[in-house]
Amino acid sequence: MIRIVLLGTGNVAKHLFDAFSIQKDVKIDQVYGRNQKSLDFFKKEATVTTDIKKIKDADVYIIAISDDAIEKLSNELENKKGIVVHTSGSVPLTALSNKNRRGVFYPLQTFSLNKKVDFKMVPVCIEAENEGDYALLNQLASTISENVSGIDSEQRKSLHLAAVFVNNFPNHIYHITKEICDEKNVSFDLLKPLITETSEKLEELSPYDAQTGPARRNDLGTIQRHLDLLDNKAHKKIYSTLSKSIQKAYGKKL
Amino acid sequence: MIRIVLLGTGNVAKHLFDAFSIQKDVKIDQVYGRNQKSLDFFKKEATVTTDIKKIKDADVYIIAISDDAIEKLSNELENKKGIVVHTSGSVPLTALSNKNRRGVFYPLQTFSLNKKVDFKMVPVCIEAENEGDYALLNQLASTISENVSGIDSEQRKSLHLAAVFVNNFPNHIYHITKEICDEKNVSFDLLKPLITETSEKLEELSPYDAQTGPARRNDLGTIQRHLDLLDNKAHKKIYSTLSKSIQKAYGKKL
Numbered sequence: 001m002i003r004i005v006l007l008g009t010g011n012v013a014k015h016l017f018d019a020f021s022i023q024k025d026v027k028i029d030q031v032y033g034r035n036q037k038s039l040d041f042f043k044k045e046a047t048v049t050t051d052i053k054k055i056k057d058a059d060v061y062i063i064a065i066s067d068d069a070i071e072k073l074s075n076e077l078e079n080k081k082g083i084v085v086h087t088s089g090s091v092p093l094t095a096l097s098n099k100n101r102r103g104v105f106y107p108l109q110t111f112s113l114n115k116k117v118d119f120k121m122v123p124v125c126i127e128a129e130n131e132g133d134y135a136l137l138n139q140l141a142s143t144i145s146e147n148v149s150g151i152d153s154e155q156r157k158s159l160h161l162a163a164v165f166v167n168n169f170p171n172h173i174y175h176i177t178k179e180i181c182d183e184k185n186v187s188f189d190l191l192k193p194l195i196t197e198t199s200e201k202l203e204e205l206s207p208y209d210a211q212t213g214p215a216r217r218n219d220l221g222t223i224q225r226h227l228d229l230l231d232n233k234a235h236k237k238i239y240s241t242l243s244k245s246i247q248k249a250y251g252k253k254l
Numbered sequence: 255m256i257r258i259v260l261l262g263t264g265n266v267a268k269h270l271f272d273a274f275s276i277q278k279d280v281k282i283d284q285v286y287g288r289n290q291k292s293l294d295f296f297k298k299e300a301t302v303t304t305d306i307k308k309i310k311d312a313d314v315y316i317i318a319i320s321d322d323a324i325e326k327l328s329n330e331l332e333n334k335k336g337i338v339v340h341t342s343g344s345v346p347l348t349a350l351s352n353k354n355r356r357g358v359f360y361p362l363q364t365f366s367l368n369k370k371v372d373f374k375m376v377p378v379c380i381e382a383e384n385e386g387d388y389a390l391l392n393q394l395a396s397t398i399s400e401n402v403s404g405i406d407s408e409q410r411k412s413l414h415l416a417a418v419f420v421n422n423f424p425n426h427i428y429h430i431t432k433e434i435c436d437e438k439n440v441s442f443d444l445l446k447p448l449i450t451e452t453s454e455k456l457e458e459l460s461p462y463d464a465q466t467g468p469a470r471r472n473d474l475g476t477i478q479r480h481l482d483l484l485d486n487k488a489h490k491k492i493y494s495t496l497s498k499s500i501q502k503a504y505g506k507k508l
Contacts, residue, residue: 212421
């Protein structure tokens, strides 16, 4: 049985809590949050506290809070024997106090409050400073995920950047597209099968080979007609920046 | 039984051919292509021809060729009685010869040679000039798709633009991300569950609500660290253009 104290009450903390709660080899003994209200979600199934001095002993302390606050909170855990890990993609392991055994437990996924996630498919990127701690984190991660990788802090920085590219940017592009659809009085829902297919295609084709469209064909007439259709200057800029990048990738002279 | 002549041999033609071939109420009588080799794919299950003068009589002529060539080819069909349709998102109905009954049959999906598509889920956007022709196209589209909509040429122009946004741009961003992963020696495959989740989230959340990440939080430190990590100037530009657009969408002053 691996005993856990979870520190944090946001989306990542909640999704981890849900994933661990149904495992028999793991027990979340306690959840720490800055205020009582934020702990409502957890208190039915775990002890909760707002007092950092009352943190229990555990095998693993999982800090799932905003990046900026990780270092300070880890300093408060210096007297603990368990391994202290954070869940951030962009914070190095060394941000944690070196008075603790320390590690990283980074689930590479986007978590929203009202959207369940199948944790089995979520890549969990782990890092530790010695084999014993790595083995423990590997064992812990494997209870919830079938996709556990050892990733060092340098690689994780790049992965986090890559995650922003594949999640934040396409999602924002969907938002812009919804604005365009609303303006032009067509249903955004008509595009959902295309959005699904665009991501599913990557199982069979590289994104380079999967590329289609006017920019790939260097079809300047269509590109110009699309720019003319866009009323919003910011949308025009995104269209032309990305189209130029596609044209360049496929060897067209600009 | 609706009898079809298919004109064109590219990806759209092939996917339509596959989808219609398994329907009992539809028969593709003939496929026209510019050269014999391009017709290999079709000749086992249909008559094929490279001679536009030998086109048979049919209920519907489906022109699935490159946008620029549609008008010219439609002029060659002027003596035909069936309805002539094209499959393009960006070409108006009026590009077809007005000596024919004419319409549009636009499947809103991305088609690649080596990727099967479940046509049932593909929105088919149809347009015609009278109720009888619309009913025929509706009947034809409904044999292969459960998602048929009447969309006029003006709306279709906007939909095609929207399709470029949600397909071409995210796919190119995946390509850039793969380049970054290759450079930084991390596996692009680790990102695939995140890519899938990003599109699946749209079933439950609007893209505006689903947005996460440093730009949404206006986390300038992380944005700067990401820009520093990017070696490629073009990648930096895409990162900063999209991040600024996200910051603006969530009301941050730039």
